Amino acid sequence: MRAVVQRVSRASVSVGGEVAGAIERGFLVLLGVAISDTREDARTLAAKIAGLRVFEDDQGKMNLALADVGGGMLVVSQFTLLGDCRKGRRPSFDQAARPELARELYEAFVADVRGLGITTATGRFQEQMLVDLTNDGPVTLLLDSRKEC
Numbered sequence: 001m002r003a004v005v006q007r008v009s010r011a012s013v014s015v016g017g018e019v020a021g022a023i024e025r026g027f028l029v030l031l032g033v034a035i036s037d038t039r040e041d042a043r044t045l046a047a048k049i050a051g052l053r054v055f056e057d058d059q060g061k062m063n064l065a066l067a068d069v070g071g072g073m074l075v076v077s078q079f080t081l082l083g084d085c086r087k088g089r090r091p092s093f094d095q096a097a098r099p100e101l102a103r104e105l106y107e108a109f110v111a112d113v114r115g116l117g118i119t120t121a122t123g124r125f126q127e128q129m130l131v132d133l134t135n136d137g138p139v140t141l142l143l144d145s146r147k148e149c
Contacts (some may be wrong), residue, residue: 001041001105001146004030004082005042007139011074013123014130019122027052031109032081033102034095034146041145042105046112049073054139062139072119076131077106078094099126111134 007025012022029049055064055071066073079102083091097105103125113120123129 001034001037001045001109001144002032003045003049003143004078004081005049005052005141005143006030006133007136008074009134009136011131011133013074013076013121014132015124015127019076020127023072023074023121025069025120025136026066026119027073028131029073029075030081030105031075031106032078032130033097033105035097035101036095037097037101037105037145039105039108042108043053045143045145046109047116048143050113050116050118054141058078064144066118067116072121073113074121074123075106075110075113076129077102077124077125110136111120 008026008028010024011028013020021109043146051065053065055062055069079096082096083093085091088112106125110120110122133137
């Protein structure tokens with residue numbers, strides 16, 4: 001699984017002009033599922049992201065995790081994170097999971113995050129979505145479960 005994690009002061013995702021999910025302070029997570037991903041990848045990545053200490057403490061150092069600041073997580077499925085642009089100008093998505101597996105592991109990831117006590121909102125799987133956010137910092141991290149995050 002690959003994830004782009006952005007620390008945000010607010011984020012929302014809309015489908016057909018209707019807000020599907022929104023958070024205030026927290027993380028916007030764009031999540032891509034690969035054909036080789038497993039339930040364990042979802043579990044590991046959810047715990048890793050929830051535990052990231054990238055929020056400032058009283059001294060201005062990034063020492064606090066999402067739960068420490070009462071933050072939420074907006075998770076948006078994004079198969080294009082598995083795009084391979086090494087050859088030509090059109091990305092290959094051969095390594096992206098088929099929709100059935102991708103949905104299963106996306107939903108497992110969301111369930112794992114919720115199981116950690118994090119308020120979680122989502123987009124809509126396999127829908128055209130508009131994502132709106134205010135990146136805080138900016139702080140943006142790339143994680144990959146195959147690279148031990």
